[in-house]
Amino acid sequence: MAVPQLDLHKHNPGRDMPMSIQIKELPAGNVVETYKFGETTVHIxxxxxxxxxxxxxxxxxxxxxxxxxxxxxxxxxxx
Structure with missing residues (x-):
């Protein structure tokens, strides 16, 4: 039996959802690659x-x- 969801999923193409917690400091380690996807930045x-x-x-x-x-x-x- 399926469990009903309280909030239905709303697809919003092309827009990033803001995170509630934003970390400004990078983790320890040498950043070897950086990618940007919309407003999201990913450091490898x-x-x-x-x-x-x-x-x-x-x-x-x-x-x-x-x-x-x-x-x-x-x-x-x-x-």
Whole structure:
């Protein structure tokens, strides 16, 4: 059974909705990319990028595991 919403969604194309909390300070880290979407600014920082060889190997291993799971799911759906 669907739950009724109190406020219906109103699509307003081309306009950004203002956030109630605006943070003026950037998080710690080196800003490597900045994008503007309308009135919204997105900063991409490098503080969450893995840097040690063991961390890189772990991320690559996780990517391989996810890819293998996707292939297995596609194979089982095809059968």
């Amino acid at each position: 920082c490098d503080d969450f990028i893995v840097q040690t060889p063991s961390q890189i190997a772990k991320v690559i291993r996780q990517m391989h595991e996810v890819g293998w799971d996707i292939l297995q799911n596609q194979k089982s759906e095809a059968d």
